[in-house]
Amino acid sequence: MTPKRRRRLILVLGILVGVSIAGALALSAFRRNVTFFFDPTQVAAGQVPAGERFRLGGMVTQGSLRRAPGSLEARFVVTDFSHDVPVSYTGVLPDLFREGAGVVAHGRLRGDGTFVADEVLAKHDEKYMPPEVARSLKRRHGDSRAEPVGPATAEGTTGAPQGAPAQATAAPSAAGS
Amino acid sequence: MLPELGHFALILALLLAGLQAFFGIAGPALARDRWSGAVTSAVAGQAVMVATAVACLMGCFVGEDFSVAYVAENSNSALPLFYRVAALWGAHEGSLLLWILLLAAWTVAVALGSSRLPPRFAARVLGVLGVVSFGFLLFTLATSNPFLRLDPPAPDGRDLNPILQDPGLAVHPPILYTGYVGFAVAFAFAGAAMLEGRLDQNWARWTRPWTTAAWSFLTCGIALGSFWAYYELGWGGFWFWDPVENASFMPWLMGTALIHSLAVTDKRGLFKSWTLLLAILAFSLSLLGTFLVRSGVLVSVHSFAADPTRGIFILTFLIIMIGGALALYAWRAPLLRSSAGFELGARESFLLFNNVLLVTAAATVFAGTLAPLISDALKLGTLSVGPPYFNPTFMLSMLPLLALLSVGIHANWKRGRLEDSQRTLLYTFIAAAVLGCGFVIGLYSHGSVLTPIGATLAVWIVLSSLVDPIDRWRRGLTISRAVLGMTVAHIGLAVAVFALTTVQSFTIERDVSLAPGGTATVGDYEFRFGGVKPAEGPNYEAVAGTLTVTRHGAPVAVMTPQKRHYWVQRQVISETAIRMHRGNNLLLALGEDLGAGRWSVRIQIRPLVSLVWIAAFIMAMGGALAASDRRYRPVRARATAPEGATAGQPG
Numbered sequence: 001m002t003p004k005r006r007r008r009l010i011l012v013l014g015i016l017v018g019v020s021i022a023g024a025l026a027l028s029a030f031r032r033n034v035t036f037f038f039d040p041t042q043v044a045a046g047q048v049p050a051g052e053r054f055r056l057g058g059m060v061t062q063g064s065l066r067r068a069p070g071s072l073e074a075r076f077v078v079t080d081f082s083h084d085v086p087v088s089y090t091g092v093l094p095d096l097f098r099e100g101a102g103v104v105a106h107g108r109l110r111g112d113g114t115f116v117a118d119e120v121l122a123k124h125d126e127k128y129m130p131p132e133v134a135r136s137l138k139r140r141h142g143d144s145r146a147e148p149v150g151p152a153t154a155e156g157t158t159g160a161p162q163g164a165p166a167q168a169t170a171a172p173s174a175a176g177s
Numbered sequence: 178m179l180p181e182l183g184h185f186a187l188i189l190a191l192l193l194a195g196l197q198a199f200f201g202i203a204g205p206a207l208a209r210d211r212w213s214g215a216v217t218s219a220v221a222g223q224a225v226m227v228a229t230a231v232a233c234l235m236g237c238f239v240g241e242d243f244s245v246a247y248v249a250e251n252s253n254s255a256l257p258l259f260y261r262v263a264a265l266w267g268a269h270e271g272s273l274l275l276w277i278l279l280l281a282a283w284t285v286a287v288a289l290g291s292s293r294l295p296p297r298f299a300a301r302v303l304g305v306l307g308v309v310s311f312g313f314l315l316f317t318l319a320t321s322n323p324f325l326r327l328d329p330p331a332p333d334g335r336d337l338n339p340i341l342q343d344p345g346l347a348v349h350p351p352i353l354y355t356g357y358v359g360f361a362v363a364f365a366f367a368g369a370a371m372l373e374g375r376l377d378q379n380w381a382r383w384t385r386p387w388t389t390a391a392w393s394f395l396t397c398g399i400a401l402g403s404f405w406a407y408y409e410l411g412w413g414g415f416w417f418w419d420p421v422e423n424a425s426f427m428p429w430l431m432g433t434a435l436i437h438s439l440a441v442t443d444k445r446g447l448f449k450s451w452t453l454l455l456a457i458l459a460f461s462l463s464l465l466g467t468f469l470v471r472s473g474v475l476v477s478v479h480s481f482a483a484d485p486t487r488g489i490f491i492l493t494f495l496i497i498m499i500g501g502a503l504a505l506y507a508w509r510a511p512l513l514r515s516s517a518g519f520e521l522g523a524r525e526s527f528l529l530f531n532n533v534l535l536v537t538a539a540a541t542v543f544a545g546t547l548a549p550l551i552s553d554a555l556k557l558g559t560l561s562v563g564p565p566y567f568n569p570t571f572m573l574s575m576l577p578l579l580a581l582l583s584v585g586i587h588a589n590w591k592r593g594r595l596e597d598s599q600r601t602l603l604y605t606f607i608a609a610a611v612l613g614c615g616f617v618i619g620l621y622s623h624g625s626v627l628t629p630i631g632a633t634l635a636v637w638i639v640l641s642s643l644v645d646p647i648d649r650w651r652r653g654l655t656i657s658r659a660v661l662g663m664t665v666a667h668i669g670l671a672v673a674v675f676a677l678t679t680v681q682s683f684t685i686e687r688d689v690s691l692a693p694g695g696t697a698t699v700g701d702y703e704f705r706f707g708g709v710k711p712a713e714g715p716n717y718e719a720v721a722g723t724l725t726v727t728r729h730g731a732p733v734a735v736m737t738p739q740k741r742h743y744w745v746q747r748q749v750i751s752e753t754a755i756r757m758h759r760g761n762n763l764l765l766a767l768g769e770d771l772g773a774g775r776w777s778v779r780i781q782i783r784p785l786v787s788l789v790w791i792a793a794f795i796m797a798m799g800g801a802l803a804a805s806d807r808r809y810r811p812v813r814a815r816a817t818a819p820e821g822a823t824a825g826q827p828g
Contacts, residue, residue: 007521015533018577026541026570030548033565036558055561069773072690091688092768092779095740095749132559 035106039136044083048109056085056115057104057133065099078103078115080140089117096122102133180245183233184324190226190277191318193219194311201304202372205297213300220288220303223310224281231278234323235265244330247271247323253336253745255716263347264337270323272350276467277313279351279358284310287362287387294383301369302362309361312494320487336716336745345405353398353425357463359391360428363435364460367453368502371509381443381452386809388439388456389662392432393800399425400793407786408755408764415680415789418567423546424466427539431459434535437528444590445517447525450510451532457506461499462539468495520593527585531578538574542567572627579634579674582667583641601644609637621683631678638671662803669795676788685782688768692775700782702763703727709767709776717743719752722767722776726756733758738767738778762786 037055038048048054056078064077073090076099087105097103097120107117197219204212234247238261243249251264251271266275284306291299317323366384370376402425407415416422435455441448468491519525545562552560583605587598595602613632621628642664649656689697693708707723719741726733736754743750754765761784768777 004518008518011521011526011529015529019533019537022537022541022570022573025573026544029566029570030545030562034548034560034562036560067771070690070692070771070775072688072771072777092766092777095751135559 037104037132039133039140040078040080040083040085041136041140043085043109043115051108053106053108055104055106055132056087056117057102057136058085059133059137060097060099060101060103062100078105080136082140085115086113087115087117089120091120093120094122098122104133179233179236179240179242180324180326183230183237184322186226186229186233187314187318187322187324190223190230190281191311191314193223193226194307194314197223197307198304198311199307201300201302201307204304205300206372210296213297216300216303216307217288219307220284223307224285227278227281230324231265231274234271234274235262238262238265241334243332243334244326244328245323246325246327249327249331249334251334251337253334253716255745256334256337256342257715259344259347260337260342264341266350267337267341267346270317270321272354273313273317273321274323275351276354276358277310277317279354280306280310280313280361283355283358283362287365291383298369298373301372302365305365305368305372306361309365309498312498316487316490316494320490334745336743339717339741339743339746339748339750340409342716342743343405343409345401345409349398349401349405352394352401356391356393356395356398357425357428357467359387359394360432360456360460360463362387362391363432363456364502367456368505370513371453371505374509374512376442376449376453376513378443378446381439382809384456385436385439385443386804386806388432388435389800389804392429392436393797393804395425395429395432396793396797396800399429400790400797403793404790408753415786418542418545418562418564420469420546423542424462424469427542427546428459428462428466430535430539430542431455431462434532434539435459437531437535441525441528445519445525447515447517447519448529448532449513449515450506453506453510453513455532455536457499457502461495461502462543464495464498517591519591522588522593522595524585524588524590526593527581527588530581531585534574534578534581538571538578541570541574545570576630576634579638579670582670583637586642586645586663586667602641605640605644606633606637609633609635609640612636617682625682628678628682631674635671635675635678638674639668642667642671657806657808659803659806659808662799662801662806664799665802666796666799669792669797669799671792672788672795673792676785676792679785680783680789683784684786685780687780688777689780690771690775690777692773695775697778697780699780700761701728702733702758702782704765704778704780706776706778712739714741716745717741717750720767722765722778724754724765724778726758726763728758734763736763736765738765740767740769757787760785760787 035053035055037057040056040058042048043056058078058080061077061079061084065074066076067074072092073088074093075086075088077084078087079085087107089105089107101122104121105115105117106119106121107115110116197216200212200219201216204210204214204216234245236242237245237248238252239258241248241252241254241261243252247268247270251267252261256264264271266272284303287306288299288303291302294302363384366380366387370380399422402422403415406417406422435452438448438452438455442452545566548562549560552558584595584602587602588595589597610633613634613636614629617629617632646656646660646664685700687697687699689699689704691697691704691706693706696703696705698704703726705725705727707725709720709722712719712721719739721737721739724736724738726736734756736756738754739752741750741752742748751766751768756763761782764779764781764783766779768779771777
């Protein structure tokens, strides 16, 4: 083996080793840090591994938002219209959080069945709801799209997985209603 | 009338793009020089048509023509003129049109700048650009036509998404897209080289300025987007590893690798096929990003719309473009053999490490971004991947990259001996360790293990980057713009690393409940709440909170975060209040009425966060400087080539 080839071999081997170490570490980071999505029915069925951090998604039940006056702790109920999960969150709720609208919360289940959220996401606009939530509702309720979720989100529940907003054909005037 | 005119112009543009692609590729292939010569006319015609279409759509927005569906969806009579113009690219259809316009602009620039290139090669470059443009125009006309009419016309529009009603919308997408689209030029140069089956050092020299320019725009665009997310979205934080951010970041990482690989191809004629592959990958990631984001396949703040019928077209287009390019690559790359060798410690090795690390970083980001999609498609459950995955894996490839940078810029081409610069490297490292650790311990006295490491590496890069330019300057030698640009960009990177390290380690975030007259102490600052009062804007009403900020009793600022309620979309948006004080960035967002007269307020203090964005602009400036080097202008390459090959050493 010529010295030139040998150096090249060392270089290639070094890079290979480095890349595979990086890959292995990335994979383990991936396994430890991926959070899965569960809907209230799955939570009720006990499908969530104990103590695991996960994402809970569903609709915020109308009239369920409660807080002690002046307190940062908000309590509300997330539902998929089959099962309910009470949620507690301390902090500023996102702008788009609303009763009757879709929500995704990150956190863990407490012993008493309350979901303690450390992060609440309502990353959608009015025409849109989190795709996981839309899909979960569709799965639970077949194609019955017009769930009674309040007028503000009536458009948001049109059911298509990606929450298809009113396309070109939908009358924009309806939005102002 | 305007929308029909625009629609017609767009169809003509499609035809001209088809001609451009045909003449540009078939002309040189069949050795018909008159066909090749016709390409520039097609380029000009297409650019005029695309500009006409954009002007028509803009006219519809400005003239409040709510019979056009896209205008009705994204504008409103109460929307200020400024946002009516920017609303053009506020959603899917318009942003595609913007993409096409920018591609036309780049194509015209290439056509103008390539007058000195071999005519057949130039025709091929423009031909490949024509293929890209054709695909986008076809996609727009077939699935995302912004000129569709409503029957009957809407009485008024649905309004622009309130999150987008911000000056950031006017600048962020165009600049980001200019960067995205710019990689099409590098892709076209790669395509032309593969069609010719020939790639020499001149090729690299022609490609470099275009790639660097696109990279600079992309850098700026990403920074603007990050800044916008920071102050407009009010979640706090400037980077969320959101799919959309990743979509722009992956091409950036690839583009950075490409710039460095091109340097080797230019200087030493090595890494030829690797450079080609990077050019293809960088643009493929741009394409993937554009489509993934705008098609709404990935959940994100940016994905407004989703239309499953677009999915098929997108997939087909991606397969044809990327698959075609890779097939061409597989066929042609074996023709491009590099002959020269280099030693292990030579600069080539370090640039190789740079490439491997950057591509690894891009791959980990890619895996994390697409994992939710793949898991979903395979019915493995709905999962999400967040910062706990991205931060450590990204760091893993970045730390060695930063550590090797200082050594790499002092390494020689071809020869692997570092003796000459060993002492410089050692001294600068010691100085950097003292300064970096001193800063962290002296100013903050706490932090993780990574804090002093990050600070030290950052200072080391600055010091070691400056050694050579200062030495040359003292000896009265000229410094080429390419070298100066490289130095500036590396210093920008160091500033970014320093700022990111500081922000990551010393950010304070707290949500508090405040009654009027109440105070909260966060970090060194006290925030006194003065209550809320109503406020009103052109298309929204708001409540504004007043907070008086003091530091150890000394007044700092009065800040008024707002909670805005936009009438048309009936959407609530927090308008954050931001103030700089002694390098600390204070961000306040008004939460909600908690009852009993109390309000929730989000308080965040981030030291040096502004430096993150400034650093990105420094990097972009460095890129612009390097791209403007005379060496890259194909004006009689002989005049500067022999000098440049030995003296200037841009990396």
